[in-house]
Amino acid sequence: MARIVESVPNFSEGRRSDVVAAIADEVARSGPVRVLDLSSDPDHNRSVLTLAGDPEVVTRALEALVAACVARIDLRSHRGRHPRMGAVDVIPFVPVQGVTMEECVRAARALGERIAARHGLPVYLYEEAATSEGRRDLAAIRKGEFEGFPEKMKDPLWKPDFGPERVHPTAGCVAVGAREFLIAYNINLATRDVEVARRIAKAIRHSSGGLRFVKAMGLLLEDRGLAQVSINMTDFRRTPLHRVFEMVRSEAERYGVAVAGSEIVGLVPQEALLQAAEFHLRLEGFDPGKVFERRLEEAASGSVPAPVGGRPAGPGVPDAR
């Protein structure tokens, strides 16, 4: 099985499409990395690349990304609605397949050290790669943003993990970390009453007493006239999609409100959806290795798996072959 990490670097350019394209192009040409997605938001003035591949390949792509962004982005003239502290603002490593979180932490630290040395960038390690509890949270690191960092860095508490103790004049600072796969999941309610969505968000999110790996807020979808519980699932293996959905449904019922539907923003790992199928179909002893596509991928040609005793598939109903 191929070793695969995902990385979702965010960089501070979402308006000049030629600059975004040039940066993405240098990433793609760095080696056999796979570029799964590129999303730019002019309002945020920010872009997000989704990369995947072998850890070494992804690391090389990220080095190319940092060089391209440092050369092309000047934060002194950058304005946008999303908070940011760097030309490359944040770089997470995410274990996907055949790679441990520990390896992602090591990859994040190695990359951080290298880009600090090469570009004179202050680097902060966050989440699983953080060097202290106070640096786990990305929002806490980014607080003050590019403009506030010269002041913030005077505090020894905010000495960077790598690089100089002063902000890069045009490229700011960068956060590099390791985390679980993040699923952006929204549940729409059959009501215009945003207050219901806010109360449900409060009930399900970790920060106010809810599920361990859930962040949530309530908002109104003006165009559809529906209230929405907007959710970030930060560890879908431990807090699965179907549990969040069932909890939202049950909380909504208490207000006499039905769930109109749900949506996944961006990509979702197959496993997260298989978990939901397994739960609702009450599958006994389900093994993802029974998924045809998985078995196909694992089966090497030219070899035969050990014969399995017992009856062939479909024991109950003869003659369906």
Add this chain to the structure above:
Amino acid sequence: MARIVESVPNFSEGRRSDVVAAIADEVARSGPVRVLDLSSDPDHNRSVLTLAGDPEVVTRALEALVAACVARIDLRSHRGRHPRMGAVDVIPFVPVQGVTMEECVRAARALGERIAARHGLPVYLYEEAATSEGRRDLAAIRKGEFEGFPEKMKDPLWKPDFGPERVHPTAGCVAVGAREFLIAYNINLATRDVEVARRIAKAIRHSSGGLRFVKAMGLLLEDRGLAQVSINMTDFRRTPLHRVFEMVRSEAERYGVAVAGSEIVGLVPQEALLQAAEFHLRLEGFDPGKVFERRLEEAASGSVPAPVGGRPAGPGVPDAR
């Protein structure tokens, strides 16, 4: 995207493990075919191979299988609990990816013609490859079994589609066809009363007024003390898993019986489980291309997808990157 068909040939040897291994080995060595599974049942005295690959590669593997079985299996001395009419009893082609049913029908006919000529085997085309309605059903073709075929073939109605109008002395006849992916799916009830399972099976199966692509029977799992509805789903795209599950649950409720669980025997296509997740999570506009693994497979390295406007994933909850 690679073109992939599945084939699940059944052959009449499930006791002599050296013979089964020799046959499977010749199949594996025929070319770059993938052998996903091999199951032997001594009671049935029958084995089932699950093969996948490009249509040409699978066809070559099946030719090797037929040659190996004709050389090693003598039906005159074969006894087993499963009905059979040939050394290789049945060969279905199943479209999986990038291949139409029409192409599978053509592959079945081409293989049938070739093995008839090479081994002097009478070949009957069945299901989607059948040349008349009366030959769609495998059970109808196989009726009479090896021992009854000399008599059966005197009827012009049972003239084979390819090959001689007499049974092969040791290898009998073979059915070659094309069909949709078959899912063997069992739902267990929290009761010992097999009559409940039988009534539910009757309610859900096509033959007695139920769902179009469902075959089902009720039986008792002696060891677990549970009644089971044993199901073959013959077209999961048009009659999906979750609809069958919900119907069984609702019918069981009418007898005051709960669903204890369900199980999938053998392999299941990813799409069948994603359908269930989509249904139960009420996903709006779900696109299987949003599954991370799918996107990964599709993304060529060295290229960048067209930039997507709009906000990056996770619009509602800032700072989760």
